[in-house]
Amino acid sequence: MSSSSPILGKAAQVVIIGGGVSGALIAARLAEHGFHVITLEKAAIGNGSSGRSAAGIRTQWGTPDSVAGMLYSEWFYTHFHDLLHSAPDDQTWVIRQNGYLFLYEHPELSLPPWQLGRRRAATQAWQAAQAYVAMQRKLGVSVEVLEPREVQRHWPHILAERLIGATWGPYDGFLNHDLIYSRGFARAQALGAELRQHVEVTGARTHGGRILSLDTTAGSVEGDWFINATGAWAPRVSRSIGGMELAIAPVKRFLYSLKPARPIMSAEAWSAMPMTMYGVGPERGAYSRPDGEILMTGWAHEALSEPDFTDDEQDAIPPEFHHQYGLENYGYAILAEIERFAPDLANCGGLHATTCGYYEMTPDSNPLIGADANIENLVHAAGFSGHGLMHAPITAAVVEAIITGEVKDGLMRLPPPCAERHISLDTFDPSRDFSQSHREMLVF
Ligand SMILES: Cc1cc2nc3c(=O)[nH]c(=O)nc-3n(C[C@H](O)[C@H](O)[C@H](O)COP(=O)(O)OP(=O)(O)OC[C@H]3O[C@@H](n4cnc5c(N)ncnc54)[C@H](O)[C@@H]3O)c2cc1C
Structure with missing residues (x-):
C-alpha cells in the first residue's frame, strides 16, 4: 500500500x-x-x-x-x-430452517416427446445437480439427494411421477x-x-x-x-x-401471496413446508414457501434492466403482473408452474397480494x-x-x-x-x- x-x-x-x-x-x-x-x-x-x-x-x-x-x-x-x-426477552425469530428443496423434473415422464430441448435441459440440470451436491458435501454442507418416492413421503402434496429426484438442504430456510x-x-x-x-x-x-x-x-x-x-x-x-x-442491472421481480381457501394439510405441516423450487433450468425455477397462513410464491421472468428506476417504481406493478388482472397475469402463470408439481397446493386458494422490488443482477x-x-x-x-x-x-x-x-x-x-x-x-x-x-x- x-x-x-x-x-x-x-x-x-x-x-x-x-x-x-x-x-x-x-x-x-x-x-x-x-x-x-x-x-x-x-x-x-x-x-x-x-x-x-x-x-x-x-x-x-x-x-x-x-x-x-x-x-x-x-x-x-x-x-x-x-x-x-x-435482550433475552426480545428475540423474535430471525431464521426458520424449514429446509430448501430443489425439485428436478423427469425428462421423459414429465415432458412430452416433442419438447426435445426441454427434455435435454432437464437431463442436464439433473446431471449438474449431482456435481453440485458432490462439491457442496466436500465443503461440509448437509445436503441430500432424494428419490421421487421419498419426496412424496415427506411432502405428500408433491407428485412423485413428475420427478427424477430432488436435492434437500435441511438447514436452509428463510429469514x-x-x-x-x-x-x-x-x-x-x-x-x-x-x-x-x-x-x-x-x-x-x-x-x-x-x-x-x-x-x-x-x-x-x-x-x-x-x-x-x-x-x-x-x-x-x-x-x-x-x-x-x-x-449491475436492476431488474424487477414480483412476489405473490396465495391465501388458502381450504386446508390441504395440517397447520403444522403447512408451517413446516420448505422453500421449494419447482424445476431447475431455463424457464424453470418458480418457488414457494409458507409465510404464516399464506403461501409466498415467485419466479424470475425475462426482464429488461431499469438503470434509472425511481424509489416509487420499486412498488409499481404493471397490470399484467398484478394478481387482480384476471387469470392472465404473471401470478397465475407461477401457480400454473407450481401446479405441474403440486396441484393441490397451487389450487388451494387464490392470489390476494402482489409485491415487488429490484434484483441487482451481475453478468x-x-x-x-x-x-x-x-x-x-x-x-x-x-x-x-x-x-x-x-x-x-x-x-x-x-x-x-x-x-x-x-x-x-x-x-x-x-x-x-x-x-x-x-x-x-x-x-x-x-x-x-x-x-x-x-x-x-x-x-x-
Ligand atoms: C422480490 C425479491 C425477492 C428476493 N428474494 C431473496 C431471497 O430469497 N434471498 C435473498 O438472500 N435475497 C433475496 N432478494 C434480494 C435481497 O433482497 C437484496 O439482494 C438485498 O436486500 C440487498 O440488500 P442491500 O442492503 O445490499 O441493498 P438495499 O436493501 O437495496 O439497500 C440499499 C439502500 O441504499 C440506499 N441508497 C441508494 N442510493 C443512495 C444514496 N445516493 N445515498 C444514500 N443512500 C442511498 C437505498 O435507499 C436503500 O435503502 C430478493 C429481492 C427481491 C426484490
Whole structure:
C-alpha cells in the first residue's frame, strides 16, 4: 500500500452508503471491530430491496466460494441474537430452517416427446445437480439427494411421477428481513456508530485517487474508507462519487401471496413446508414457501434492466403482473408452474397480494464485493443478483477483511467457527473479467 493509504485500525472512520441489510451488518461488524462508523441512507432504513425480499437462505449453490460463505451466513443467522446482543426477552425469530428443496423434473415422464430441448435441459440440470451436491458435501454442507418416492413421503402434496429426484438442504430456510437491518443498525448504534437517515449522497471530493469526503443533502461527510452498499442503486452511486462502472442491472421481480381457501394439510405441516423450487433450468425455477397462513410464491421472468428506476417504481406493478388482472397475469402463470408439481397446493386458494422490488443482477450472477478500480478507499458491496439477504453476514466479513488488510493473495480466511476455510475474493472482485469468470447457475 502507498504512503497515502487509508488509516487502518480503530481511529479510522468508515462511511457506509445504504441502509439495507448489507449496510446494517457491515456497520455492526465494523463498529464491533472498533471503527467509527457512519451510515448514510437517503430515505429510511429498509427503503430498498431488503424490505421487499422473499428472504430465502441456502447453502446449495454452484459456486464453491458462495457455498463456503453461506455456511458462515447460516451459522451467523442461527446465532444472530447472541452475536448482536439482543435482550433475552426480545428475540423474535430471525431464521426458520424449514429446509430448501430443489425439485428436478423427469425428462421423459414429465415432458412430452416433442419438447426435445426441454427434455435435454432437464437431463442436464439433473446431471449438474449431482456435481453440485458432490462439491457442496466436500465443503461440509448437509445436503441430500432424494428419490421421487421419498419426496412424496415427506411432502405428500408433491407428485412423485413428475420427478427424477430432488436435492434437500435441511438447514436452509428463510429469514426475517426487517429484523435483520433494524437489529443490525441498533447493534452498531449501541457501539457508537451513527445512522443518518434521509441523507442522500450526491457526489464526492476526491484527490489523488482517494475520496476525501462525500457530498450529501446534509453537507459533506469525511472518512477514511467509503463503502457502497446501495444495492440496485450501486452503479449510479459509484459513478457519482468517482468510482468505477459497476456491471449491475436492476431488474424487477414480483412476489405473490396465495391465501388458502381450504386446508390441504395440517397447520403444522403447512408451517413446516420448505422453500421449494419447482424445476431447475431455463424457464424453470418458480418457488414457494409458507409465510404464516399464506403461501409466498415467485419466479424470475425475462426482464429488461431499469438503470434509472425511481424509489416509487420499486412498488409499481404493471397490470399484467398484478394478481387482480384476471387469470392472465404473471401470478397465475407461477401457480400454473407450481401446479405441474403440486396441484393441490397451487389450487388451494387464490392470489390476494402482489409485491415487488429490484434484483441487482451481475453478468455472472455472483456479487461484486471488493475494492474499486479507480478509488483506493472505496469498497463496493452490491450486485447480489437476488440473494443479498443471505449474503449479508459474509459480505460484512469480506468488507472487514479488505479494510483491515487481512486478504492474502486474494484469499480470505472465513471468520470463526468456519476459520478452517478460505474463500477467493477474485470470485467477487468488481473488476473481474466476466467472459472468464465462474457463472452461478442456481439463480432464481
Ligand atoms: C422480490 C425479491 C425477492 C428476493 N428474494 C431473496 C431471497 O430469497 N434471498 C435473498 O438472500 N435475497 C433475496 N432478494 C434480494 C435481497 O433482497 C437484496 O439482494 C438485498 O436486500 C440487498 O440488500 P442491500 O442492503 O445490499 O441493498 P438495499 O436493501 O437495496 O439497500 C440499499 C439502500 O441504499 C440506499 N441508497 C441508494 N442510493 C443512495 C444514496 N445516493 N445515498 C444514500 N443512500 C442511498 C437505498 O435507499 C436503500 O435503502 C430478493 C429481492 C427481491 C426484490
